[in-house]
Amino acid sequence: MNWLFKYANPHNFMRLSNVVLPVAAIATVLCLVAGLYFSFSVPPDYQQGTTITLLFIHVPADLVAMAAYVVIAVCSLLSLVWRHPLSDTAARAAAPLGAVFTVLGLITGALWGKPMWGTYWVWDARLTSFLLLLFLYLGYMALWNAIEDEVRAGRAAAILAMISVVNIPIIKFSVDWWSTLHQGETIMAGKLAPVYLPPFLLMMAGYMLLFLTLWMMRIRTAIVERRARNLMVSA
């Protein structure tokens, strides 16, 4: 636990991220470029044809969108239980990123579905779950914005995040149940052929690194903004 608190100090975090950020940024670009190259040059799937490319763009987005909320929940737990000072800032910084990845997942999911279903949206179980996840992000961000006192906003948002994260599996379960009841269409199932693994893993790594990079940048910005504000207040 102690190493976590070492970087609770904004000053230490800035020093750490000074080193890590450029590395992460470069790694992100490398992974995404390589991943996209492989995604487009991969042989067509016997079932999905060339739209298999969209799988490499869509599924990692969904996974990161999901992971981001877990990240927010973990930060919220740190904030509430251990009063880790930077975790409120970190949680708040992660939320818009998670929301954007969710939207990306929804758009790419719809684009992927069009060739198969004929229309962009047929209430596929996964996409519907992610649509609800988007609302959870929006509610979280709205709560942060609505409460004026930043400390109180952070704690309230932390409570909400932890309740929401517990509900996410329940929501997923209920949407899956609903989908079988109404026999909706599904995007995909089944395993991934080995030839598809390199682009998938590269894109997965690329998206995660992208999230990490942008997240660190946002936390740094928040720290700097607060410093600037403190200077202005006491000037």
Next chain:
Amino acid sequence: MSPFLTLLTRDIKLAARSGGGAALALSFFALVATLMPLGVGADLKLLARIAGGVLWVGAVLAALLSLDRLFQGDFEDGSLELIALSPLSLEMTSFAKIAAHWLSTGLPLTLLSPLLALMFNLAPAPMAILFVSLLLGTPAVSAVGAIGASLTLSLKRGGLILPLIILPLLAPVVIFGAGAVAAVSDGMAGTGALELLGAFAVAAVLLSPFAAAASVRLNLGN
């Protein structure tokens, strides 16, 4: 009277004396049920098919109407501090408020539902299931709503954020509740859905007082 019942009866009394208590929620519920056929047409077979979903969504929205004031009224006039200092724990306080909200909103909505179901040409069997599903599910709506209400109790216009926060969390309730009705309409058993709904409701009612109490503590600490 025990402190718990004291608070419960006071909240019900207050709900009754301001704005006619359940009347607002019931009218809203009936209005939604009236607007829907105006929107989708009066094809009775269609209405019977969508009845479960429409009435469930309508009930949830109607129950939402009075949720933002659940803690806010007491917070604004200083009663919440006095209640917090009483022998009644904040968890039991939240539970009492959830119960009062259900008794003054969720339960009346449930009781009105058969009449509205009739307007939607719902057959007797699914109508009964709708009733049972609302009976099981509306406490969950009050419970989850209490979490949102306690988080937003300090906000002047918290009423706009409250639905955004709790409606995604209520998706399972709507899914299982309306799903039960749909299943029975199609001749299948609705018990599976009702069991899932009941499980969610029990969990929500038992756990949300703790979350709501945490939020109240957070807001009182200022």
Next chain:
Amino acid sequence: MISSLTAENLACARGERKLFEQLSFRVTAGQALAVEGANGAGKTSLLRMIAGFLSPADGRLVVKTATGEITDGEERGKLVGWLGHHDGLKPQLTVIEQLHFYAALYGTASERAMLDRVGLTRQADLPCRYLSAGQRRRLALARLLVSGRSLWLLDEPFAALDAAGQSLVGQLMARHCGSGGIIIAATHDPLGLGNESLKL
């Protein structure tokens, strides 16, 4: 019955600002403490801290009772009779209904007597929305009496009261201390109880 309340090196922070620190005092049964200071100095925050709503940034509060010591904020709150800025009155309830609610909530039963004590007997069946500001404060005082608590935390107890009302407050406070209660009051006016003063 509380025998004493001791504050040891209390510190209070609101956001990034430190309102007070290294604050120590002791009040024993039958004593009153006036908390004085400019607006925003932290008088209300100190009261809220004693009531258990606010956690101290540093230091602690110890309450000694006949049965032992209490250091936890929420437990301490169960000994507190609170009179804050707000009245805690619902416009739709009548005076007696309001008092009856608090009596039942706090487990006491002396509504009628307390109503007489503050001079609101004739208004018993009046809905609270029709009370004047002075009457509302009297009702709040009745509610304080009804709570039956021995540690009184009063935030500006003389506010919104005419001379008769202020004299009533003085009498009630003297009587409370006389029977062994403790009073801590944030106030701009002197309490007139031969009490200690704490300047924030």
